[in-house]
Amino acid sequence: MKEILLRNKKAFIIYVLASTLFVEDVIVSNIIFSNLVGLVQTKNMGRFYLLIGLMAGQAVLGQVLFVFSRFKRIGFMKDTILYIRNAAFDTIITKSYRSFNRKLRSEYISNLVNDINNFENGFFYSILNIIFLMTTYFAALLILLFMDWRLALMMLALSVAVYWINRLFQKKTVAMQAEVQKSSEHFTVSVSNTFSGLEILKLNRIEDRFLHNTMREVDMVEKKKFRFAVFTYWQRKFSFLIGTIVFILLLVYVLSFMMEGADLARIFFTVTIANSMIWPITEAMPLMNEAESHAKVVERILSKDVEDGTSGTEPFNFCNAIEANSLSFYYGDRMILKDASFKLMKGRKYLIKGASGAGKSTLMNLLPKVAEPSEGVVLVDGTDLCEISEKSFNEKASFVYQDVFLFEDTIRNNIALYKPYTDEEIMEAARGAGLESFISSKANGLDEVIEENGKNISGGERQRISIARAIIRKPDILFADEITSALDETLGRLVEDTMLSLDTTVVAVSHRFYPGVTEKYDHVIEIVNGKVREMTTSEYLSGVES
Structure with a gap:
């Protein structure tokens, strides 16, 4: 956290200085109030009116300082939170496939929203008050050293003891x-999962059960928050x-050593300044x-x-x-x-087949290192795939999924995907994906806007755009x-x-058979009961027909 706060040292120094402006109000107000108490001895009404005027002026100055301090602090807080949000998002999207899939998507959303919001609300409130309180403490220590160095050293020792006692609560x-x-x-994960399957819950009339589970999660969150509070x-x-x-001991000291013949204003100011050492x-x-x-x-x-930084350094050369x-x-x-x-030979087409749950997607995840094999x-x-740089692999491999x-x-x-391809390169990829007539039918051509999640185009056009994405990268291998x-x-055939x-x-993994198209695969990798068998497509199809 220190690195984050100090990444812009000038802004942080301004933040700290702005947070110390309130100390002037505390010290000056104590001086004025101590002198007002001292008027009990002197009964000087002219001085009384002067002090009341000074108190009113200090009240106005305190408000001006507060507004000025707030103005200077808010920019640093905003920039820091923005940096943390960007850094958190960058950390998430740059994770390796394996690392990313260790958590659910809704957990990352909770990190980006709930956790950072809690940090924003709690951390800067604490830091502001810590800076103010500790500045008050050291200002009081310096003043007290000039007034009564013995008392100053005593308060210093007591405050150090209080510090270490409170450290016991930190862990x-x-x-x-x-x-x-x-x-x-x-809780965020639970709610996200419930909303994802809400249609099924309603159709089967079991939403009450999930509502009960959600309320139980809410109760657990609130109980933990309550215990923390x-x-x-x-x-x-x-x-x-x-x-x-400590304050009582302070009063005993003052009454024992300072009462006789002492100025009441000085006594009161000594007590308030010493008190300004222990309460902070x-x-x-x-x-x-x-x-x-x-x-x-x-x-x-x-x-x-750790694995994100040690995912291999060798280039992917297929x-x-x-x-x-x-x-x-x-x-x-x-x-x-x-x-x-x-073996997957370069330039050939491979079809992975198997019953539902046979392990087709698992095998697809093992080949590009999305998942780690238990053995082998x-x-x-x-070259072992583990020794190959993930960045290098991703630059030369493309992925097309059912969900575009x-x-x-x-x-x-x-x-x-915002990369600097020329119009010629984009159109070449579009032609390869069979999108040329689709694009030419649009009034704005390549500049035609697709609505969020492709709501204004067909499923086939969506898939063809995903294929065009793969083509434009000129991958060595396509999954x-x-x-x-x-x-x-x-x-599907097209x-x-x-x-x-x-x-x-x-x-490719596909459960469908398209006559005249599926035969274009060179080989089939079939998974049966966890065992893998590789054969030519003609061998596989002859076995299916027989």
């Missing part, structure tokens, strides 16, 4: 805040008790613990997995063959794949997972035929 505070964060994250409340009360005890410590320490707990949550969100060597994969105790061995290796021209991600923007940007399952037979006409290696 518990951080742990409880982490529990609140995880519970909120789990109670703990921090009693932490403050405990600090208040310590401060009260008792109030600041709980705030420090809370700030630390919020900072830990953000640090966890921004932390990068010249001859990708070889699966004794691949096995277990989901818990359940065996999905066992000793799978086969994947070799690219003899389209965003509200032009056809051009949906194909090019396609059930891309025609949601299309009717005519569109999309799959388009994919098989590409001049690249294709590895």
